[in-house]
Amino acid sequence: MMKLNFSKMHGLGNDFMVIDGVRQTVALSNEVIGQLGHRQFGIGFDQLLLVEASQTPGIDFRYRIFNCDGSEVEQCGNGSRCFARFVFDQGLTDKNEIAVETAKGVIYPRLESNGLVTVNMGAPRFKPSEIPFEAPNEAIIDPLIVDGQVYDISVVSMGNPHAVQVVDDVDTAPVALHGTLIENHKRFPQKVNAGFMQIVGRSEIRLRVFERAAGETLACGTGACAAVVAGIRRGLLDETVLVHTRGGDLTISWAGNDAPVMMTGPAVTVFEGSIEL
Numbered sequence: 001m002m003k004l005n006f007s008k009m010h011g012l013g014n015d016f017m018v019i020d021g022v023r024q025t026v027a028l029s030n031e032v033i034g035q036l037g038h039r040q041f042g043i044g045f046d047q048l049l050l051v052e053a054s055q056t057p058g059i060d061f062r063y064r065i066f067n068c069d070g071s072e073v074e075q076c077g078n079g080s081r082c083f084a085r086f087v088f089d090q091g092l093t094d095k096n097e098i099a100v101e102t103a104k105g106v107i108y109p110r111l112e113s114n115g116l117v118t119v120n121m122g123a124p125r126f127k128p129s130e131i132p133f134e135a136p137n138e139a140i141i142d143p144l145i146v147d148g149q150v151y152d153i154s155v156v157s158m159g160n161p162h163a164v165q166v167v168d169d170v171d172t173a174p175v176a177l178h179g180t181l182i183e184n185h186k187r188f189p190q191k192v193n194a195g196f197m198q199i200v201g202r203s204e205i206r207l208r209v210f211e212r213a214a215g216e217t218l219a220c221g222t223g224a225c226a227a228v229v230a231g232i233r234r235g236l237l238d239e240t241v242l243v244h245t246r247g248g249d250l251t252i253s254w255a256g257n258d259a260p261v262m263m264t265g266p267a268v269t270v271f272e273g274s275i276e277l
């Protein structure tokens with residue numbers, strides 16, 4: 001038997017089991033993570049976040065992310081704010097700003113004096129091979145056939161893949177039906193997170209995201225970054241945008257091209273616990 005200490009955290013209702021893999025030996029199979037993620041038979045979470053030591057000079061930690069079905073993924077925006085709050089509150093670092101290695105590059109979270117966390121999420125990527133997405137060329141808008149109809153999507157990688165579309169009203173958008181069809185669309189060989197964005201004004205959107213392997217969550221940080229980047233590239237949004245999700249608000253900024261996407265929002269600890277496995 002192994003006793004594992006963890007924290008339950010959330011960023012705008014996107015919830016996480018966060019585990020210190022620096023001071024504890026953690027050996028969890030994808031199957032066990034899937035069992036822990038179950039809402040009725042397990043602890044229940046959208047993603048499990050694992051904090052590990054980094055072997056790279058100048059980098060403070062390694063950040064690994066697993067969806068609730070146990071699959072490991074490349075990036076999680078709301079999780080990155082919780083990660084920074086966790087390592088500071090648990091005494092794993094005394095730094096307000098840290099460098100964190102992920103499967104797809106380094107991100108830089110910073111604890112703000114007002115309690116929010118700002119993360120430099122790195123530059124977005126658009127090449128079809130970087131999503132990955134089956135398309136002959138990079139484009140700002142790609143037509144995608146879903147349920148027999150053509151929808152205009154923008155594909156963006158924030159480390160993980162996103163397909164964003166503009167809708168008139170997020171409240172009536174077919175998020176569950178089209179979300180699962182887009183997630184599993186054959187043009188996305190590693191599946192995709194499907195974003196539904198309503199433009200409120202040039203600096204304000206409403207957003208719902210049907211997440212790969214997790215279904216619709218109350219908020220998706222990388223989804224918010226991808227939506228704002230897509231909106232800016234389509235000429236619909238200015239550089240800094242307030243993003244309303246069902247779980248609350250994020251502020252996202254992007255200066256274009258190779259500039260990093262900056263995300264600011266809350267990170268909350270709900271409780272600490274331990275489990276025998």
Ligand SMILES: N[C@@H](CCC[C@H](N)C(=O)O)C(=O)O
Pocket residue numbers: 014046047067073074075076077078079160161193211212213214217219220221222223
């Ligand atoms: N909730 C996340 C994204 C988590 C990973 C995603 N489901 C994927 O499979 O890529 C966020 O806040 O970014």
